Amino acid sequence: MIRQMLYFYTITIDMQVKIYVNEKPVWLTDKLNGELRELSENKSVLMYDDASAANVADLQKELAKDAFTAAIISGKSIAKLKQDLFAQFTVIEAAGGIVQNEKKDILFIYRREKWDLPKGKLDKGEDAETCATREIEEETGVKKLTLKRKAGETIHVYREKGKDILKISHWFYFTCSSKQELHPQIEEDITEVKWVPTQNIREPMENTYRNIRDIMSSFFDTP
16 A cells, blocks of 8 residues: 655644654644744745644645745644644544563564554554554564553554545553564565664664654653
């Protein structure tokens, strides 16, 4: 399946939501300060005063051009900006995980020429924790996962069968033993699964999605 055109990824920090559109950052914010105020003065940064359908469509079109590197959507309420944005897409949920073994190595999958973390869509009636466990086991072959805590959320949007889909991905932190065989789920285009020592984390981070870099950075900065 080819996923087309637009990808949104978010990390919420204070009163901002950071989004990626085709790997370019977009912020939803209710207050311009610090970095965002400086960015707003850059001619390569698009500015919008709401998340209306017209503005989101224009943002998608303009960020496809090399001339623009980022965008800021400002408003009085972060909740209202997110509500308006979500209303324009079919919303689905997914879950996955950051998995470490007893050596503190991190489990990565290689899919469609990118390193990624294992994740997948929630089945009907399934909760996020159960989905994350199931998807990690199916995509990597690991068993006996121990759920530690939630690691965060990301959001991305893609086109599928003529529809724009907004996927909310819930991320969890798991541990498990390294003394088991890894089996990539080939039917899901996963060609490799491997444990990456933390000191070698630069390798997958240089060839992954910026939302994965964000969730990893956000998680490992927390106690």
